[in-house]
């Protein structure tokens with residue numbers, strides 16, 4: 001299996017050029033073809049010699065993703081199921097907002113975190129994606145947007161997988177995305193979302209970035225969180241909050257909390273009050289996400305009234321809170337469902 005070209009940094013491509021008897025700037029030209037001109041084959045890299053193009057073709061692969069399914073919503077959301085070289089499948093979503101287009105990327109094939117409301121975890125973790133396989137999702141999205149004269153303005157790492165369990169690949173992906181000679185996505189327009197892998201929250205606090213951090217919290221206390229998210233038994237609620245306080249003290253950055261509202265489970269006024277008690281001293285923002293019906297778990301949707309009441313209680317305590325606008329509702333597909341369906345069929 002040839003390595004994927006998107007796995008390599010600019011410096012590594014420059015080094016590769018030198019190792020192949022070429023000046024380092026050839027590496028920069030390759031980087032430009034990948035991220036600025038966004039070609040799909042080495043043959044199109046017309047300012048490189050035939051010999052160098054042949055070497056690239058011989059040593060690297062460039063096509064990481066094969067489109068299996070594409071679903072387009074009336075609201076502009078486009079959801080893809082992509083096949084990988086080893087026949088695994090992953091989901092990528094392009095969401096259209098009034099401020100631009102965001103891409104939601106996947107970092108692992110499946111997930112072992114086991115959140116009880118999530119279809120992505122039903123078959124467990126198959127493997128980590130490489131940085132290049134994550135990069136390819138954004139490049140492909142940008143190629144699709146190129147046809148409309150639009151660009152990827154933000155990235156959320158909220159697709160299938162736990163990015164902090166694939167930490168090195170995620171960080172390499174992020175560095176490639178923000179590279180000024182590449183897609184040059186603004187750091188403040190990128191959000192990485194974790195279920196609370198405590199050691200890597202501390203590690204992320206030490207990275208010198210402006211990238212946003214989101215935490216899937218989903219419960220206001222240890223006992224309920226352990227029921228909804230088995231990962232909480234490994235990294236308990238209080239330890240997660242402590243690591244976030246450290247992150248905030250270190251970076252001064254606002255943290256986003258994702259809270260999936262599940263009817264009758266974690267969406268009652270007492271849950272909102274308890275959550276407000278924990279978060280009101282933090283610089284943060286809470287996103288409430290009413291979950292879709294998950295047949296495997298018998299979960300139901302929170303009523304409209306309960307959603308607004310939950311929001312009101314948090315806001316009254318001074319917590320910054322919004323209800324996540326649903327996108328792509330008509331193409332169904334809560335995260336992971338497209339892939340789950342594909343696995344059933346396969």
Ligand code: SF4
Nearest residue numbers: 111113115118121161
């Ligand atoms: S919500 Fe995210 S972390 Fe939890 S099981 Fe699903 S993919 Fe994994």
